[in-house]
Amino acid sequence: MRKAKMYSAFGAASTHNVPLTSILTEEQREQLCASLGNVKLSLLYKASVHGYKASAFHQRCDRQGPTLLVAYNRSGYIFGGYTSVDYAQSGQYITDKDTFIFSFQGKIPVCIKINHGHYVRLDDAGVPSFGQQLYFCYKNQPVVYSLGGNAFSINTAAMYGNDPQLSECEVYKISSQVSTEEKPWRNVLWTAERKDELMEMIRNHKPVVASVSRVRILMIGPVGAGKSSFFNSINSIFMSRITSKAMSGSAATSLTTQFRTYPVKDGREGKLLPFVLCDTMGLEEQSGAGLDIEDISSILQGHIPDRYKFNPTTPFKPDEQKSSRPVSLQEKIHCVVYVIDATKISLMSDKLQEKLASIRRKVNSLGISQIVLMTKVDEACPLVEEDLQSLYVSSYIKTKVQEVSSRLGVPVSCVLPVKNYSQELELELNCDVLLLSALQQMLNFADDYLDDADQMEDNIYI
Numbered sequence: 001m002r003k004a005k006m007y008s009a010f011g012a013a014s015t016h017n018v019p020l021t022s023i024l025t026e027e028q029r030e031q032l033c034a035s036l037g038n039v040k041l042s043l044l045y046k047a048s049v050h051g052y053k054a055s056a057f058h059q060r061c062d063r064q065g066p067t068l069l070v071a072y073n074r075s076g077y078i079f080g081g082y083t084s085v086d087y088a089q090s091g092q093y094i095t096d097k098d099t100f101i102f103s104f105q106g107k108i109p110v111c112i113k114i115n116h117g118h119y120v121r122l123d124d125a126g127v128p129s130f131g132q133q134l135y136f137c138y139k140n141q142p143v144v145y146s147l148g149g150n151a152f153s154i155n156t157a158a159m160y161g162n163d164p165q166l167s168e169c170e171v172y173k174i175s176s177q178v179s180t181e182e183k184p185w186r187n188v189l190w191t192a193e194r195k196d197e198l199m200e201m202i203r204n205h206k207p208v209v210a211s212v213s214r215v216r217i218l219m220i221g222p223v224g225a226g227k228s229s230f231f232n233s234i235n236s237i238f239m240s241r242i243t244s245k246a247m248s249g250s251a252a253t254s255l256t257t258q259f260r261t262y263p264v265k266d267g268r269e270g271k272l273l274p275f276v277l278c279d280t281m282g283l284e285e286q287s288g289a290g291l292d293i294e295d296i297s298s299i300l301q302g303h304i305p306d307r308y309k310f311n312p313t314t315p316f317k318p319d320e321q322k323s324s325r326p327v328s329l330q331e332k333i334h335c336v337v338y339v340i341d342a343t344k345i346s347l348m349s350d351k352l353q354e355k356l357a358s359i360r361r362k363v364n365s366l367g368i369s370q371i372v373l374m375t376k377v378d379e380a381c382p383l384v385e386e387d388l389q390s391l392y393v394s395s396y397i398k399t400k401v402q403e404v405s406s407r408l409g410v411p412v413s414c415v416l417p418v419k420n421y422s423q424e425l426e427l428e429l430n431c432d433v434l435l436l437s438a439l440q441q442m443l444n445f446a447d448d449y450l451d452d453a454d455q456m457e458d459n460i461y462i
Contacts, residue, residue: 020043020046020049021043021046022041022043022170022172023070023072023168023170024041024070024078024170027107028078028104028107028109029041031104031107031108031109032068032070032102032109035082035100035102035109035111036068036082036174039174039175039176040174040175040176041068041172041173041174042172042173042175043170043171043172043173044060044061044064044067044171044172044173045057045060045061045169045170045171046168046169046170047137047142047166047168047169047170048168051140052137052140052141052142052166052169053137053140054125054126054127054137054140055125057127057128057137057171058087058089058125060171061087061128061171062086062087062088062089063086063087063088064086064087064173065086065173065174065175066082066083066084066085066086066173066174067082067083067086067087067171067172067173067174068080068081068082068171068172068174069081069082069128069136069169069170069171069172070169070170070171070172071136071144071160071166071168071169071170072166072167072168072169073144073160073161073163073164073165073166073167074163074165074166074167075160075161075163077103077104077159077160077161077163078103078104079101079102079103079104079159079160080101080102080136081099081100081101081102081128081130081134082098082099082100082101082102082174083096083098083099083120083121083130084096084098084099084347085099085120085123087123087128088123089123089124089125090123091122091123091124092122092123093119093121093122093123094119094120094121094122094123095119095120096114096120097113097114097116097347097349098346098347099113099114099120099130099131100112100113100114101130101131101134101152101154101159103158103159103160105158112152112153112154114130114131114151114152115150115151115152115153118131118150118151119131119132119151120151127139127140128171130151130152131149131151131152132147132149132151133146133147133148133149133150133151133152133154134146134147134152134154135147136166136169137166137169138164142165142166142167142169143164143165143166144160144164144166145164146164175382176380176381176382176396183393184392184393185392185393185398186392187392188389188391188392188433188434188437189433190389190429190430190433191429191433192429194433195429195432195433195436198433198436198437198439198440199237199238199436201440202273202274202275202436202439202440202443203266203273203274205274205275205443206274207274207334207446207447207450208447208450208451209329209450209451209453211328211329211330212329212330212334212450213274213330214263214272214273214274214275214276214330215274215275215276215334215335215442215443215446215447215450216261216275216276216278216331216332216333216334216335216446217275217276217277217278217333217334217335217336217337217442217446218278218280218299218300218333218335218336218337219231219277219278219279219280219337219339219373220280220283220296220336220337220338220339220359221282221283221338221339221340221373222282222283222284222339222340222341222344222348222352223282223283223284224282224341225282225339225340225341225344225375226339226341226373226375226376226420227279227280227282227339228279229375229420229421229422230277230337230339230373230375230418230420230435231245231262231264231277231279232244232245232420232421233420233421233431233435234264234277234435234436234439235262235264236421236427237427237432237435237436238264238265238266238267238270238273239265239267239268240267240427241427242421242424242425242426242427245262257281257309257310258281258307258308258309258310259278259279259280259281259295259299259304259305259306259307259308259310260278260279260306260307261276261277261278261279261306262276262277262278262279263275263276264276264277274443275439275442275443275446278299278333280295280296280299280310281310283352283355283356284352292310293355293358293359293362294316295310295316296359296362297362298316299333300332300333300336300362300363300366300368301327301332301333301366302327302328302331302332302333303316303327304316329450329453333368334368334369334446334449334450335368335369335370335371335442335443335445335446335449336363336368336369336370336371337370337371337372337373337442338356338370338371338372338373338408338410339372339373339375340372340373340374340375340404340408341375341376342374342375342376342377342379342380342381342397342400342404342417343376343379343380345374345400345403345404345407346403348407353407353408356408357408357409360408360409360410367449367452367453368449369445369446369448369449370410370414370445371410371414371415371416371438371441371442371445372404372405372408372410372414372415372416373416373418373438374400374401374404374415374416374417374418375418375419375420376419376420377391377397377400377417377418377419378419380396380397380400381394381396381397383396384397384419388419388428388430388431388434389430391417391434397417400417401415401417416437416438416441417434418434418435418438419431419434419435420435
């Protein structure tokens, strides 16, 4: 019988100061990784080394990001669970739609997703659990305990043979595989000259329709994706210093509650640049929260004024006298930008994806150009975090661009990865080049829409 190939992983110093050796075979590891995407497993915790205690588990596994627990019992079953939300002993009930439990049935891990509407766990100092239903290292003993419940549809006989005695329990950190392309999949000049050239092109941009003095670009996206941060970043570049004019942050609900139109000046005393960035309330998946799709329709057609305060439960109703007059092309939106967090593309809920699809259908019906701004690329890929110039040789970022293209139904060429300024105190050349390149593309796409809109108006008068 062929001996299974074993893996070693070195974590923080263990109780016995010995390397941690995984029980998983190469084939089992590959099967589990296939269930999770392009990832690698790093062994954090091994109960036979660190102890079957909750305190030992948390010491090794807290704040490690997504983790996979693999348990082994004396009857030979291999089973466990995955969570994408890290352990932090926050005392909060955690929701995580990507959580699943699994059990090897032969060579294949059979995965069971969490049922809708259930918490994955109470994030406390206790033993690892899934759905407040399946507890590992129960009462600090080598035992798995099934409490019953509805979070998962569990058959304990099939999952672990109704044998609760554990022979081992391992927890792995899940991280993305970092791989690079032989040559960049997009070409970028990361030079000061290119930055200056882009800034000059933007300063001198003239919309193709004479009646439009400034292109209006609408930013749409989930809460916390970086819409306001993009405006702040562009404003910072032209002000030659970090600015924070639009409220931005990482709150669970939208920090933007008004429709805001942000013109940008070319320096403190400079003239207004030929574009306006329009910021909206963040999208949220539940109904009655976040930006309403009917409000987006009103924004696109130029009906909503600057500083209008959104009411998620009641869409905007234009004044009858004002709505009776035709809206000029200058007041309408000329380009729509969907702002998507690169770290959350795979976590996008079906409800949010459907909301974005509904918006896309409306935007398509009006013929408005559309672009996707994929933010937080540095947080998504360690290679890019180390060096932003690695962006277009990162295989992982390439797969994320392809994924967001597929999920939103836009061409890959319309997905622009960027890094907004968030915690920096000084401007950075590579960041500026990416942001300015994205803005230039938005202006080009807006011109495509304006050209078509102008031709349509001409045909009407013929």
